[in-house]
Amino acid sequence: MTYRICLTLLALFCPLSNAAQLDVSVVDDQGSPVKGAVVYLTSSSPLPAVKPGTMADMDQVKKQFKPHILVVQKGTQVRFPNSDSIQHHVYSFSPAKPFELQLYKDHHPDPLMFDQQGQVELGCNVHDWMLGYIMVVDTPYFAQANAQGLATFDVPPGRYTLHLRHPRIQDDPKSLDLPLLLDDHTAHTFSLQEPLLPGLDEFEEQTDEFSGYE
């Protein structure tokens, strides 16, 4: 029922006839929506590159990365502001972008260029519980599932490959790469086969406990 209402709403807000609309729904093996799941479309034909100087922010708020997952197009520069009053030591050993930043209060280092696609796992050397991801995708068409596990694209019609990624998903990535032809309004649901890895939800719930350390 909910799903039908959503589609209706989407139809109402997408009157463009020269664009194709893609609605993606992501549910886990239990049928629960996977919030924050990253979906993006790639194409064999060239897609628009990122505009130079595009910036994104990965903040540290209350000793957490915010957002948890940041999706950027390849070539985007990411800033690491520190909204906390304490020091963070943000790092990454991911091959897509290994780096290390000493972040102090009111100290704003230069933004980092993420010019390789891939998942960059972020940690804080002084706060083990802090976990963040920067998903670098080589496409301008990406979205994240909302709390209902829904993500919507408005893309030019054409042949694409739909990808679903999320750090918690254990399913074979190949099964999550789906070629499809978009022309009008297409909907697709990912139903995961494998259980999700323990994730941020639980982690977020735990944050209050750690707030005492401030």
Next chain:
Amino acid sequence: MSKLSWLPTRSLQSRMLAVFLLILAIIVAVTLVTVQTATYRHSTGQVLSHANTSAIVVRDKMLNRANQLMAALDTHSKDFSTKQLIAGGSQDPESLRYALDNHRQRMDADLVWVLDASGQLMASTAGLPATALELAPQQASQRGLHWFALAGEYFLVKAVPVKFVESSPKANAWLLAAIEAPRLISDELVTLTDMQISLFSPPPEQRLIATTFAGPLAERLTADRLLWNDELNLMNLGNEGDLEEYIYTIEPLGEEGQAPLSLLLASVADRAYLSYNSLLGQLVFILAASAILALVAAIIISNGITRPLIKLVNVTNKISRGQYVEAVPDSTTSEISSLSQAIGNMQQGIKQRELEIQQLAYFDSLTGLPNRNQFTTHLEQLIDSEQTQAAVLMMDLDRFKDINDTLGHSIGDQLLKQIALRLANLELNNLFPARLGGDEFGLIWLCHEPQEARYLAEVVVAIFDQPFELQTLRLELDASVGVACFPQDGQDPAGLMQCADIAMYSCKGHHHAFALYRPELNKHSMQRLSLMSELRGALAEGQLQLYYQPKLALADGRVVGVECLVRWIHPVHGFIPPDQFIPLAEQTGAIRELTHWALRYALKQQKQWADAGHHLSVAVNISPLDLVDMQLPRHVADLFREFNPDPASLTLEVTESAVMNDPQAAIDALTTLRDMGVILSIDDFGTGYSSMAQLKNMPVHELKIDKAFVLDVANNSGDKAMVKTLVTLAQMLGLDTVAEGVEDQHAMDYLSEIGCHKVQGFYLSKPLPADQFTPWLDKYLAVSQEQDA
């Protein structure tokens, strides 16, 4: 007691001790077994519990080590620089390897290595076996003891995931560390557990991995020596003959689902059971001590019973030997006390009865004098006491039987009492008077000289000087006394008494008051004694016969009677002359029976003759002893009633001496007989020096002139004168005369001439037995009838 007959000993004390010891032994054994079993079980439980605790300690210790390792790994895995090195491991493995080696040293591990997320080896410290890559790090990342065999060696392996970002759900790599199992077995464990610790590989290999046992012991510690159960077992790790016992238990060491190692915990058996052994030792000591105490108590108790018993036994033995005790030992034990009292009472009773029996056995109840038994015993003791000189006197009252018979036994008894009193009152030192039985008394006198025996005899005879006064009677009494001397006449009581007896009898025949024993007396006495003893039997057996010698009345030449003469035809000695056995019969008192027998026999024969038509008077000789009492008249009266003869056809011939001994009694008896119509004749008249005065008083009818005057009367003028005088005297006194010993016609003629009434003698006939007398009489009658015709 019989219930305890299985006991080897019969002594009460031994039995009590034996039973006591038996019970004690059973108690001790049961206690020992019970306590030993319980203590052993307890000790075994203790040892097992200690082993279990030790196993827990060991496991805990190892677990600690594992956790330590894990913690160290964890710390290292979170180290930023480590992460950097691992993340850059593929580019710079050398740095990572050195870092790992550094970690190895810090963790005191033997091996450290890193696997990437796909399980590929990224880097390792030196010496990592290739098989290490086969183990799943996830398994080693759990808590617990995880053993892995790497190239045949057992290792404790721990693994931690390495996450570049700690909160990441995925491991980026694995950090692993291993410690060789033997290094986990340390002496510290021995100190902690007080046990030897050994590790064995899992079955089927069961190889000794590590042990705290020292060299040679460790070599002998092999799987096949062990029992693979979870109980306490014993093993000997000593050399041959050198016993070194260990108690051990085996526990699994490791996580479930994995082949765990076997942990062997061992302790020297002696040490393990040290408290048990010392407890047992103390128990044995306590039991031994209590056994000794109980034994002592048993001895004291049994002594308390047996000692008084032994005393009582001694006392009883004494009593049985006749030694009476003052007081029977008492006891505090009531049973023994009553036994003691009973023995006391028994002794009292025995004493009393013994006195009575002694009185009966050794004293004459009538006179109170010692009896023959005691007399003999005294004599024996005297001889045994080596007394040098003693006189033994035997005394027999004359005619006591007559007194008893005529005056009654009570008079006789009183008489005996008086005699006893007189004997007892004799003032002689060391005199031992006794009544030997009947009217026989005996005395023993300790004298110094053999000659003193005569003095004793005189003193004893002198007690008869005074008459005995009994109620209204005065009795003159005589006694025959014989004395024998020790040691001259005999060396034993029987011999001495026999000698004294012989002496006594010798004086009986001779009217001596006493006689001292002389050896020659014995010779007579032997034959005499034998005849004496045979005389009564001879009467019964018919050895004695009456022979009859006819008496002829000179007035008409008729045979008017016979004199009955006793003849003894002894089966061995043949004819025994009357003058031999008649005195004997008089001494023994058998003469009375003899007289009675002769009277009966004569009267019986007279009746037979009378029945055959021959009316003959019979003359029977009677002894002076027949006249001491009135028995003879009574007997004659009895015979008269039986045979009913003419009393005047019986003549009793008595000697002069019969009247002389006891004139009054004799006269009384004779008077009675005369009154009965019996003819009385004085035998052997003229030889007895009879008192004429007495003759006058004697109630006799006739005188028999002794044959000494008659035999030669025809030729001897002196005899003629004597015979004539006697006949004349008789005629004067109104008495008939009988001459005996007539041997020829001349004598008969002379006697007829002087007025003698009757004759008898060989001229007519010798004494003939009855069966010859009748033919003789028939023949005589025939001849005389012829002459008459």
